[in-house]
Amino acid sequence: MSVLAILEQRPSPDGRPEWNRMSFETLAAAQQMAAELNTLASAAVAGQDIETLAWDLAGRRLAAVYAVEHDLLRQYTADGYATALRQLIERVGPEIVLFPHTYQVRDFLPKLATAMGRVAVSDAVSHRIDGGEVVLVRQLFQGKVNVDVRFAGGPPHFASLQAGAYRAGRMAAGEAAVEKFVPRLSAADIRTRPLERFRENGHDVDLTAAEIVVSVGRGVREAGNIPVVEELARALGAELAASRPICDAGWLPSARQVGSSGQTVAPKLYVAVGISGAIQHLVGMKGSRTVVAINKDPNAPIFEVADYGVVGDLFEVVPELTAAIGKLK
Amino acid sequence: MGSRGPRVRISMKIVVAIKQVPARDSQLRIDATGRWIEESDLAYEVNEPDAYALEAALRLKEEHGGEAIALSAGPARVSQAIREALAKGADRAIHIEEDLGALDPLAAARLLAAAVKTEAPDLVLTGLQSDDLGYGQTGVILAELLGLPHATIVMQVELRNGGIRVKRELESGWFQHVEMPLPALLTVQSGISKLRYATLMGIKKARSKEVKRLKAADLGVTLESASVRLDRAYAPVRSKHAQLIAGEPREAAERLVEKLRFEARVL
Numbered sequence: 001m002s003v004l005a006i007l008e009q010r011p012s013p014d015g016r017p018e019w020n021r022m023s024f025e026t027l028a029a030a031q032q033m034a035a036e037l038n039t040l041a042s043a044a045v046a047g048q049d050i051e052t053l054a055w056d057l058a059g060r061r062l063a064a065v066y067a068v069e070h071d072l073l074r075q076y077t078a079d080g081y082a083t084a085l086r087q088l089i090e091r092v093g094p095e096i097v098l099f100p101h102t103y104q105v106r107d108f109l110p111k112l113a114t115a116m117g118r119v120a121v122s123d124a125v126s127h128r129i130d131g132g133e134v135v136l137v138r139q140l141f142q143g144k145v146n147v148d149v150r151f152a153g154g155p156p157h158f159a160s161l162q163a164g165a166y167r168a169g170r171m172a173a174g175e176a177a178v179e180k181f182v183p184r185l186s187a188a189d190i191r192t193r194p195l196e197r198f199r200e201n202g203h204d205v206d207l208t209a210a211e212i213v214v215s216v217g218r219g220v221r222e223a224g225n226i227p228v229v230e231e232l233a234r235a236l237g238a239e240l241a242a243s244r245p246i247c248d249a250g251w252l253p254s255a256r257q258v259g260s261s262g263q264t265v266a267p268k269l270y271v272a273v274g275i276s277g278a279i280q281h282l283v284g285m286k287g288s289r290t291v292v293a294i295n296k297d298p299n300a301p302i303f304e305v306a307d308y309g310v311v312g313d314l315f316e317v318v319p320e321l322t323a324a325i326g327k328l329k
Numbered sequence: 330m331g332s333r334g335p336r337v338r339i340s341m342k343i344v345v346a347i348k349q350v351p352a353r354d355s356q357l358r359i360d361a362t363g364r365w366i367e368e369s370d371l372a373y374e375v376n377e378p379d380a381y382a383l384e385a386a387l388r389l390k391e392e393h394g395g396e397a398i399a400l401s402a403g404p405a406r407v408s409q410a411i412r413e414a415l416a417k418g419a420d421r422a423i424h425i426e427e428d429l430g431a432l433d434p435l436a437a438a439r440l441l442a443a444a445v446k447t448e449a450p451d452l453v454l455t456g457l458q459s460d461d462l463g464y465g466q467t468g469v470i471l472a473e474l475l476g477l478p479h480a481t482i483v484m485q486v487e488l489r490n491g492g493i494r495v496k497r498e499l500e501s502g503w504f505q506h507v508e509m510p511l512p513a514l515l516t517v518q519s520g521i522s523k524l525r526y527a528t529l530m531g532i533k534k535a536r537s538k539e540v541k542r543l544k545a546a547d548l549g550v551t552l553e554s555a556s557v558r559l560d561r562a563y564a565p566v567r568s569k570h571a572q573l574i575a576g577e578p579r580e581a582a583e584r585l586v587e588k589l590r591f592e593a594r595v596l
Binding site for chain 2: 102103107109113115117118120121123139143148152153157191193194196197212248261263290293308311320328
């Protein structure tokens with residue numbers, strides 16, 4: 001039962017392709033699942049001029065790394081990716097195909113799976129092997145209910161994995177052969193025309209790259225109080241982020257929003273200040289390695305995902321925390 | 330950027346697929362089968378992203394002329410969601426009266442696709458995901474079944490040269506314009522516009538609007554989830570237990586910093 005991880009690259013600011021970091025979580029998950037099924041995982045990445053990127057994976061424990069290259073894959077389109085990856089999957093014949101649950105995957109995976117007569121299990125949070133079969137766990141009703149699902153029917157079986165559900169750090173080392181795969185694509189296959197990617201004013205923040213994120217919520221009460229939290233972020237060398245109500249109110253730009261409608265982060269340290277922890281926020285940060293919550297309500301759901309909690313008035317606790325961190329330097 | 334063509338296209342026919350889901354603040358219980366939730370005592374509402382898809386459809390229709398048709402699949406209770414769409418300004422509706430429950434998105438999309446085909450619209454809109462199953466796939470599957478180009482997580486739609494140009498949200502604060510011919514399917518992001526309320530006049534008018542009621546059999550579709558099997562539904566188990574740090578603010582702050590340095594080793 002072979003496992004194929006389809007990884008994701010995107011253009012970096014200098015135009016060269018770079019990994020979407022969620023790819024490594026998927027790779028680690030594929031290796032783990034493959035080990036449990038007594039097989040090896042493979043990996044694939046699609047684009048153009050991505051062979052160098054594919055060689056990054058040559059030192060991982062993988063049966064093969066496929067660089068799916070075509071000039072018509074230079075820019076992402078759902079038509080191009082679904083067509084190319086279907087050809088790769090038919091060639092390689094994996095039983096399980098895993099994807100990171102990114103915006104791009106959400107755009108093409110349902111098309112690819114449908115074209116192959118399958119349903120992808122999207123946004124899975126964990127898995128186990130039961131009687132030689134993979135059982136995936138999904139969250140329904142915005143995290144209020146979990147379900148165990150199994151694949152029915154024949155392979156290939158598709159699943160995408162929620163950000164932070166698997167640890168990228170667990171990637172196993174080894175040796176992998178890199179193989180170029182050139183799909184048959186013609187310009188007529190691609191019906192959409194993507195134009196330049198762009199950012200809007202104030203949308204120049206990549207929270208996903210931050211090692212430490214300090215996030216502020218409704219508990220801060222008014223815009224004039226944001227600097228209290230901003231100083232803590234500065235002392236920690238952290239990016240400042242916020243829950244949706246803060247951005248909807250215009251107190252911080254929406255580029256700094258963490259949650260289902262904002263960015264998904266998985267930093268080393270996430271400090272949630274005055275955030276109650278609605279599921280829409282939790283899905284954007286619960287993959288963080290260490291979570292600290294500061295909130296005056298001891299029953300706030302944020303404490304359910306926190307490693308350390310301080311129940312108290314943020315206006316008293318946060319300045320003390322800023323001072324205590326300042327002493328370390 | 331693309332050339333600016335005249336914004337002319339008379340009579341856009343738009344189908345907007347909406348889903349009714351349990352209200353956001355619902356307390357959910359697992360039902361006797363252990364595979365789904367107890368639905369009998371729940372309040373329902375229109376799935377939030379679908380409400381934005383409906384809003385986008387109504388704005389396009391108002392700007393360019395044409396017709397907006399609300400399409401929904403679900404049991405009898407769904408007529409409430411349909412009435413709401415008609416009261417807000419949809420011209421007519423199609424109700425596929427079947428209980429979808431935990432049916433997978435391919436099975437649901439097959440039903441919707443069969444109904445959309447009979448309308449042959451210029452544009453199909455739906456929300457980017459549902460707040461119940463949360464697969465986030467129905468729109469894209471529908472596009473594939475209908476053989477239409479699509480774009481997901483759409484923030485803006487403009488008509489251009491007989492086709493459309495949409496603004497898509499990418500990750501990490503990036504956006505992208507994408508052009509495509511019509512007919513096409515778009516999945517709409519939440520919060521992109523201000524939702525309208527139904528007016529009294531709208532509610533009155535809705536009563537006389539056409540609602541076509543169909544069963545899966547009328548559409549020649551069988552309801553089955555062939556490639557995914559739901560084993561069990563259950564309340565999530567919390568995996569973490571926070572260490573609560575007590576004491577005066579200064580003392581608590583200093584203890585927290587110590588824990589972060591020597592226990593979690595993140596500072």
